[in-house]
Structures are given as C-alpha cells and as structure tokens.
Amino acid sequence: MNIVVCVKQVPDTxxxxxxxxxxxxxxxxxxxxxxxxxxxxxxxxxxxxxxAHGGEVTVLSMGPAxxxxxxxxxLAMGADKAVHLHDDALHGSDALGTSYAVxxxxxxxxxxxxxxxxxxxxxxxxxxxxxxxxxxxxxxxxLASKVEVEGTAIRVERITDYGYDKVEASxxxxxxxVEKINEPRxxxxxxxxxxxxxPVETLGIADADIAADQVGLANxxxxxxxFAAAPPRAAGTVIKDEGDGGARAAEFLASKKFI
Ligand SMILES: Cc1cc2nc3c(=O)[nH]c(=O)nc-3n(C[C@@H](O)[C@H](O)[C@H](O)COP(=O)(O)OP(=O)(O)OC[C@H]3O[C@@H](n4cnc5c(N)ncnc54)[C@H](O)[C@@H]3O)c2cc1C
Numbered sequence: 001m002n003i004v005v006c007v008k009q010v011p012d013t014x015x016x017x018x019x020x021x022x023x024x025x026x027x028x029x030x031x032x033x034x035x036x037x038x039x040x041x042x043x044x045x046x047x048x049x050x051x052a053h054g055g056e057v058t059v060l061s062m063g064p065a066x067x068x069x070x071x072x073x074x075l076a077m078g079a080d081k082a083v084h085l086h087d088d089a090l091h092g093s094d095a096l097g098t099s100y101a102v103x104x105x106x107x108x109x110x111x112x113x114x115x116x117x118x119x120x121x122x123x124x125x126x127x128x129x130x131x132x133x134x135x136x137x138x139x140x141x142x143l144a145s146k147v148e149v150e151g152t153a154i155r156v157e158r159i160t161d162y163g164y165d166k167v168e169a170s171x172x173x174x175x176x177x178v179e180k181i182n183e184p185r186x187x188x189x190x191x192x193x194x195x196x197x198x199p200v201e202t203l204g205i206a207d208a209d210i211a212a213d214q215v216g217l218a219n220x221x222x223x224x225x226x227f228a229a230a231p232p233r234a235a236g237t238v239i240k241d242e243g244d245g246g247a248r249a250a251e252f253l254a255s256k257k258f259i
Contacts, residue, residue: 001054002055003113004057005046005079006042006061007042008063010035011028011031012034018030024224028066033066034070040184041177046113047077057078057079067084068084081199092217097221099131103131111172114173118143118178138173155168
C-alpha cells in the first residue's frame with residue numbers, strides 16, 4: 001500500500017507566535033519550527049498500516065526551506081522517503097491554495113491512502129483533508145480514532161459530538177486522524193541516523209504542475225486584513241465563604257446570566 005502522510009511545520013506552541021507586519025502572514029522565523037503535533041499521530045498510523053499490510057510511507061510537506069527539519073523527524077520515525085513542495089510562489093497561500101498545491105503534488109506522487117492530522121496548531125482551519133478529498137475525487141474519512149484496511153476496503157471509526165460513526169469506503173481515500181488513535185513512537189538513534197540518508201525530493205510549482213495563478217498571497221480567496229493580540233486575562237472574582245458563600249456564588253452566577 002502506497003501511503004502518503006501530509007506533515008506541516010508549525011511554530012512551537014510553547015513560544016510566542018506572531019504575524020508579520022508587512023503581509024500579515026505567519027512570522028515563521030520568530031519561533032522554533034516543530035512538527036504539527038497531530039501529524040505525528042498521522043505518521044504513526046501510516047507506519048502501523050505499513051507494518052500490517054506492507055508498502056511504502058512517503059512524507060509530503062509544503063513549506064519554506066526549514067520545513068526539511070520536520071520532514072527529517074517523520075523520516076526518523078520510520079517513513080521511507082519524502083517530498084518537499086517548496087517554492088517562493090507558494091508563500092501566503094490560503095486553505096484553498098494550499099489544498100490545490102498539495103493535491104497536485106499528491107497526483108504526482110501517486111497514493112492508495114493519504115493521512116493527515118485533523119488540524120494544524122497554527123492556522124487551524126481543519127479543512128485540508130476535506131478539500132484534498134474533493135480535489136482528488138476520493139472519499140474523505142475525517143476525525144478517525146481507528147483505521148482498518150482489508151484489501152481495498154478501509155473502515156474508520158470517527159469521533160463526533162454525539163458518539164462514534166463507523167464508516168467504510170474504498171481506497172484510494174483521504175483520512176484525517178485525532179490524537180486518540182495511537183501513541184506516536186519516538187525516533188530511535190538508529191532511526192535518526194538512517195533518516196539522514198533517506199531520499200527527500202524537492203518539487204517546485206512547475207515540477208508539480210501547479211498553476212502560479214492559483215497559489216500565493218495575491219491569489220488567495222481570503223485575506224487577513226487586520227489582527228490584534230488577545231487581551232491579557234483579567235483577574236477572576238474570588239468569593240470567600242464567610243457563612244454566605246453559597247448565596248454570593250449564586251448571586252454572581254445570576255449577575256452573569258448563568259442561572
Ligand atoms: C498568518 C496566516 C494567515 C492565513 N490567512 C488565511 C486566509 O486569509 N485565508 C485562508 O483561507 N487561510 C488562511 N490561512 C490558513 C492557511 O494558510 C493554512 O495554513 C493552510 O491553508 C492549511 O490549513 P491548516 O494549516 O489550517 O491545515 P488544517 O486543515 O488545520 O490541517 C490539516 C492537516 O493538513 C496538514 N497540512 C496543512 N498544511 C500543510 C502543508 N503546507 N503541508 C503539508 N501538510 C499540511 C496539517 O499538518 C494537518 O495534518 C492563514 C494561515 C496563517 C498562518
């Protein structure tokens with residue numbers, strides 16, 4: 001089975017994240033770049049499926065030059081090879097542009113199964129899996145907490161607000177996963193050393209048949225027009241129980257229209 005895992009480099013959530021003042025895109029140099037956390041679950045699931053059914057795991061990332069650090073981590077976990085979609089023309093692509101570019105690269109690579117995390121910690125659109133499925137004409141199985149493959153059938157348990165859905169589709173398909181699905185492995189020392197020798201192919205937009213007028217900031221359908229930092233949290237109201245704590249708590253909740 002030919003599995004492609006989409007992996008994004010995102011700013012470390014432990015550091016302060018900023019937007020650039022010039023074009024209002026993410027300031028990727030202002031923070032350390034790490035693998036989007038949910039993508040580690042996607043890589044782990046791809047590796048488990050490969051261990052069970054054979055085949056190959058390819059990592060696909062779109063992003064600036066430093067995204068190779070992220071690619072190496074996925075290779076160190078055990079992925080076989082990687083494709084890095086990297087071109088200045090891609091900078092500032094919105095979700096539609098990103099899904100177009102990534103889908104063109106996927107057509108080039110070929111796949112039986114595409115696995116993604118259900119969202120990334122920077123832009124958090126949570127849309128890429130659905131958009132890729134639409135663009136590739138493949139079934140989308142999102143928010144998966146369990147994945148099983150049997151022949152050309154894929155069965156997924158989805159987590160929803162009301163419980164679990166069990167859904168089935170035929171390969172090729174696009175799956176996004178939630179953190180409940182597995183426990184990602186740590187790269188071993190051997191894996192880290194091996195990753196240095198694994199092939200990473202860099203594709204520009206011409207290599208992946210990506211039309212320049214469909215990507216980049218200037219061609220995005222939506223645009224960040226303004227932004228402001230979230231206000232610091234105000235101190236909460238403290239109610240000390242001096243015999244009337246219950247009544248005062250109820251009064252406070254009523255004043256906020258909670259009761
Ligand atoms: C500052 C800023 C401004 C933005 N402005 C807009 C805007 O104006 N309009 C708009 O529509 N969007 C905007 N975006 C969102 C857009 O650029 C997204 O980063 C991109 O479209 C993918 O969406 P996502 O990262 O939210 O992916 P999600 O759908 O949340 O992530 C799902 C999965 O896709 C993977 N994935 C996402 N991107 C990539 C990638 N490049 N390569 C490989 N895998 C990937 C994730 O890692 C994850 O596994 C903005 C983002 C930023 C940071």
